[in-house]
Amino acid sequence: MILERLALSNFRLHKNTELNFSENLNYIVGGNGQGKTTILEAMYFLCTTRSLNQASDNEALNFDERFFEITGAFRDTVKNKIRIYYDLDTNKKSVFLNDKQVNRASTLIGKFPVVTLTQSDHSITLGAPADRRKFVDSVISQSSETYLKILLDYNRTLRQRSSLLSQIKESNNRYLLSQLEAWTETLINSGSEIVKHRIKFIKTFQEYIENSYQRVMEGKEKPSVYYSFYGELDENMIDEKFRDELKERYNDELRRATNLVGPHRDDFIFTINEHEIRKFGSQGQHKTFQIALRFGEFFYLKNVRSIVPIFLMDDVFGELDTNRSRKISEYLNDIGQAFITMTDFTNFKHLQKTENDLVLNVNNGKAAYA
Amino acid sequence: MQIVEPLQVAIDELSKLPSIGRKTAQRLALHILKSDEEVVESLVKVLHELKSKIRICSVCYNYSIDDNCDICNNQKRDRSFICVVEEASDIISIERTNEYQGLYHVLGGVLSPLSGKGTESLKIKELIQRLESDEIKEVLLAINPDTEGEATSLYLAKLIKPLGVKVSRIARGLPIGGDLEFADDATIGRAVIGRSYL
Numbered sequence: 001m002i003l004e005r006l007a008l009s010n011f012r013l014h015k016n017t018e019l020n021f022s023e024n025l026n027y028i029v030g031g032n033g034q035g036k037t038t039i040l041e042a043m044y045f046l047c048t049t050r051s052l053n054q055a056s057d058n059e060a061l062n063f064d065e066r067f068f069e070i071t072g073a074f075r076d077t078v079k080n081k082i083r084i085y086y087d088l089d090t091n092k093k094s095v096f097l098n099d100k101q102v103n104r105a106s107t108l109i110g111k112f113p114v115v116t117l118t119q120s121d122h123s124i125t126l127g128a129p130a131d132r133r134k135f136v137d138s139v140i141s142q143s144s145e146t147y148l149k150i151l152l153d154y155n156r157t158l159r160q161r162s163s164l165l166s167q168i169k170e171s172n173n174r175y176l177l178s179q180l181e182a183w184t185e186t187l188i189n190s191g192s193e194i195v196k197h198r199i200k201f202i203k204t205f206q207e208y209i210e211n212s213y214q215r216v217m218e219g220k221e222k223p224s225v226y227y228s229f230y231g232e233l234d235e236n237m238i239d240e241k242f243r244d245e246l247k248e249r250y251n252d253e254l255r256r257a258t259n260l261v262g263p264h265r266d267d268f269i270f271t272i273n274e275h276e277i278r279k280f281g282s283q284g285q286h287k288t289f290q291i292a293l294r295f296g297e298f299f300y301l302k303n304v305r306s307i308v309p310i311f312l313m314d315d316v317f318g319e320l321d322t323n324r325s326r327k328i329s330e331y332l333n334d335i336g337q338a339f340i341t342m343t344d345f346t347n348f349k350h351l352q353k354t355e356n357d358l359v360l361n362v363n364n365g366k367a368a369y370a
Numbered sequence: 371m372q373i374v375e376p377l378q379v380a381i382d383e384l385s386k387l388p389s390i391g392r393k394t395a396q397r398l399a400l401h402i403l404k405s406d407e408e409v410v411e412s413l414v415k416v417l418h419e420l421k422s423k424i425r426i427c428s429v430c431y432n433y434s435i436d437d438n439c440d441i442c443n444n445q446k447r448d449r450s451f452i453c454v455v456e457e458a459s460d461i462i463s464i465e466r467t468n469e470y471q472g473l474y475h476v477l478g479g480v481l482s483p484l485s486g487k488g489t490e491s492l493k494i495k496e497l498i499q500r501l502e503s504d505e506i507k508e509v510l511l512a513i514n515p516d517t518e519g520e521a522t523s524l525y526l527a528k529l530i531k532p533l534g535v536k537v538s539r540i541a542r543g544l545p546i547g548g549d550l551e552f553a554d555d556a557t558i559g560r561a562v563i564g565r566s567y568l
């Protein structure tokens with residue numbers, strides 16, 4: 001999939017920006033706060049109808065204006081045009097696919113796959129288990145609509161079950177315990193489906209992460225991804241194990257009135273040479289691992305979806321040494337289309353550039369071809 | 371804008387109906403206005419009787435004219451088979467198929483702690499009483515396959531099985547005459563998981 005054209009009106013700093021892109025690498029260069037990342041944010045908006053950093057729609061609006069509009073032209077086997085229009089007065093966002101209004105934003109998700117590499121990826125390797133689950137869930141959801149549905153089901157079951165647990169705690173009504181049993185079974189049903197999907201995904205993803213780590217860091221370091229749930233467990237045993245653990249924590253759950261067991265508390269462990277990087281990794285190893293995860297995601301989605309995602313990289317080279325920057329820029333030539341923001345023109349020299357690549361200079365919400 | 375008052379009132383009332391917008395309400399009101407007197411009177415009579423004559427069956431909680439509904443009274447139906455549904459409107463859907471010859475039981479909703487719906491607000495006690503007193507051999511749970519429906523089905527199955535009654539659930543998967551190509555991924559995914567052997 002190629003993003004051919006992008007037009008922004010009143011989107012943050014960009015009052016009126018129209019851009020045509022290269023099918024290869026697009027470097028977006030400029031000083032701090034000039035509107036580089038905004039261009040990536042707009043692309044992400046087109047693919048997912050949401051903001052990159054979970055900002056609400058009105059935050060992305062230019063301060064002086066009442067509406068914003070993003071239009072993008074994608075080319076794959078067919079051409080698709082997406083237009084997103086936000087109106088401040090009604091606080092409503094309308095999404096149009098080929099000039100036809102899309103009623104539910106979720107119908108668009110996954111149709112235009114996008115992979116991002118940003119500063120906030122720090123939290124994947126350094127942060128809490130929830131950040132790692134979010135990464136894994138988003139990759140699987142983009143590749144499987146079934147997984148997304150099961151995940152939504154599971155989350156709903158969690159809410160229902162915790163509401164029931166609170167009712168039990170407040171009322172001390174023994175009669176409600178038989179209802180809890182039914183919700184527990186529902187939790188096990190969708191929960192173990194999630195675990196199965198995650199186990200399968202991690203097995204496949206291991207190879208992708210090894211490949212991309214090798215490309216960025218030639219050497220003897222071997223990255224691995226482990227799933228904390230039940231280790232090397234037989235698929236048919238997951239239900240049982242889940243049920244046993246629930247039984248064990250039964251009184252705790254009643255006392256604390258929360259869901260204490262299940263895939264919503266899972267973690268994924270990232271290691272280099274079998275050392276957990278969250279504990280032992282250097283800054284450089286963290287960064288490299290984050291980059292490997294995103295490249296891995298890219299090639300994984302490309303293979304399972306047979307649509308090439310677009311790749312958005314926000315200010316990554318600033319943190320890397322010359323050698324690694326060069327490796328990544330070589331690797332980028334395998335990607336297809338990518339959009340890369342950079343602050344400084346000088347650390348550009350050692351990057352591999354072909355004549356098909358495009359350089360854009362962004363200055364105070366205005367972009368010009370270099 | 372000035373519209374004759376009775377017409378405006380009629381439009382306002384009609385637009386309160388589900389899936390009727392202002393324009394449709396106006397078209398309906400004008401249509402009624404132009405219709406013959408008998409047609410309108412018969413419509414009024416039908417609507418009035420709908421409300422005054424129909425009540426709830428005391429056995430299965432279906433819509434009924436008498437204390438017991440036609441399905442419960444029909445001796446030709448399979449009286450050893452009960453189909454459990456969420457709402458009485460679901461009975462209409464199942465009856466249209468002509469595939470089912472047993473009796474029904476309307477729960478009046480599903481379990482949902484978030485909206486404060488527990489077992490006591492559903493007709494579960496009444497279902498169990500029927501199972502204990504009558505000669506019921508099988509219960510078919512025809513509850514929507516969403517999260518709440520799933521939990522309700524599991525709850526009922528657990529309750530019914532010890533009574534020595536067989537419990538089944540309607541299958542889920544692809545629609546008849548549906549093309550694999552046009553079904554959504556989640557439906558196909560679930561259909562693969564719940565495949566049946568030949």
